[in-house]
Amino acid sequence: MRRTFSTAATAALLGLAAGNAAQAALFAVDSGPYGTDTGGFAAWYQDSHGRVLDLCLSRAISSRVPGTPGAPSYMCTLLPEPGVYDDTQPLAFPGNFPSEAFWFTADAFIQQGGINLAYGAALEAAFNTEQPVDGDQISFARIRLRVDLTTPGSYTITHPYGIEVFTVSAEDIGNDGVNAINQTRDIGIGAPGVYTGALKGDVGPFLRSVNGPYPETNPDTGALELFVGDPNLEEKATGSPFNTNYVRIQGPNGLDLRTEVFAVSGKLSALQRPTPLIIQRSTYSRDTDESGAPVQSQDVFVQAPPPPGNASFKDSAGASVTMTETSGTGHWYGQSEATPEPLAELEVSADNSAASPPNPPTSLTTPLVDQVTIEQAEYSLGSGQLLIVASSSDRIALPVLTASDAAVGTPIGPLDEGNGALKSLDSVISSIPPARVTVTSANGGSDTEEVLIRP
Structure with missing residues (x-):
């Protein structure tokens, strides 16, 4: 099977006039020191929408979905493993700790018309040795697609974090078409104990249930915790940087199937972090029209949390300009028609203090260039x-x-x-x-x- 990752198509989804469609998926990660309470892993990651997710190790139980004996409906994706991690006992590193844990997961499924599709996005904590050993901790951002199908041809899969194009041959359909499409892309695996690589992955901003956040009580601490979703439920979600809050597969003979529901996990941190702000472009143009009158503008593009967050900048004349965001993806644009001053330092600000917990405002300066x-x-x-x-x-x-x-x-x-x-x-x-x-x-x-x- 040949796979082509269509970055051009992904960029087209953004529809940005900025000309810079690079996805800033995650914004920051805990810089340490790292304690045994998180198994030596980074305690949190922050996305470009301002949400901070802790490593999800809570044994809080869903109040919406009952569990079964031996299989509690945890709000975190906890994976018991005999001799490694007993989920009926309190967490302890390294003696009783899962070999895999997650800051975030989002799973979706399509089973229709002979298609069996499983999609997973995750920000994962794991060990090089696949066992909880101090000094072997790694993290990575994962996109996984597995599709059973019976017809060769070209397939396009659109998901919250991009577009994948696959060419499936008759040979790929062997074994009854099981996993005819089988892709796992892990980005960020580096030296043990270094967690910045996942910031460059395909995952982020974090999807979240449209019905969340969900409060649940941690039985080990008695603390009330908030979760961006309930992994025991399939619900509509939001947060895609491309506004594609669904999984869709298109293929031969007019195949076009989609799902808009996900099982999402992630524990909101109580940590307050500055509002994320990424300046993508600050340019000016000036000319004269046919009558000799000036035609000029100062144009600023940034990535920052969507409303109720806000963004603004001060132009080279010192006037404040309110920026606009229309898609809920966190891409903001503002324009001033004041006379530009080349290379002037513009002050750009973003405020997401309405978040829970609040993100204090952030201000950055950027030169105004042609x-x-x-x-x-x-x-x-x-x-x-x-x-x-x-x-x-x-x-x-x-x-x-x-x-x-x-x-x-x-x-x-x-x-x-x-x-x-x-x-x-x-x-x-x-x-x-x-x-x-x-x-x-x-x-x-x-x-x-x-x-x-x-x-």
Whole structure:
């Protein structure tokens, strides 16, 4: 089976005018020190929506779904294992501790029309040795898809954290089609005791039940705890960074099935953390219209918690601009029509104090830069000629544009040919062509493109 992870399709789901569709899934992780109460693991992870989830080790029981003898309806995903972890006894590391634990899980299933699909997203704590041994602790973000099917062809699976495209052959359908699609992607496994790798995974922000959070009492401490979902229930969830709060499979012969319910687990931390704020872009443009009147804007894009959180920035004139978020995904945009001051430091703020527990407001500064666009980057093998054509969004000042080799940073030269905003560099270079070039503006903007190689 061939699998293609379609990052372009994933980016398209965002629909961001920012031009930066990179998913900032998780925002921060406990930096330690790590205690035996969490088995030497990071106590918590925070997502870009501001929610902080503790490592879910509570033996709190669901008040909505009754358990059965020997199988309590835990609010955390606890996995008993003979000789390793006895869930009827208090937790103790390393003597009575699960070999796997989770900060977050979300599972969904589709069983219809000959399709048997199982989806899982998780932020997991585990051990390199697969047994609770101090010094072997690791964490990772997991996306898992397993699908039984009987028809070869191309299948597209959309889920809360992206899009996967699979080509399934007749050979893959062998064994009655069981696990014809079988993908597990774990991101973040690094040196034991280092938990930052999972921040770069595909999981996050954390999904949560639309009916939560759920309060339950921890029988070991008597404390009331809050959970983002009940893993014993299948319910609608929200929190997808792409607003795709479902799992959908499309395939041959018009196949199109979906589910919007998930079994979600995660324990909300009592820890107060600053409001997450990621500045994606702060650019300006200016020009004149046909009558000579100025046409200008300052545009800021950030990622921060969605409403009831809020975001704003102060433009280069010092005026406050309220930013807008419309999809519930945490992507904010704001524009000022004040005269831009190139390279001015803008103050950007986000406030998620309405969260539970509150996230104190965060303010960051970012330079206001022009937007550089490379229109053409070509190299001729026959003549050794390198042609770069680019422009700045500043059509008034016409800042100096300079090209460099993107891989090594070696200067190539200024783009000083052409009239108006479109500038070019056309020169013979003696070395091999650069794979990519970067054009940088004196007013702070830059763009990088691959070089087209011609005969």
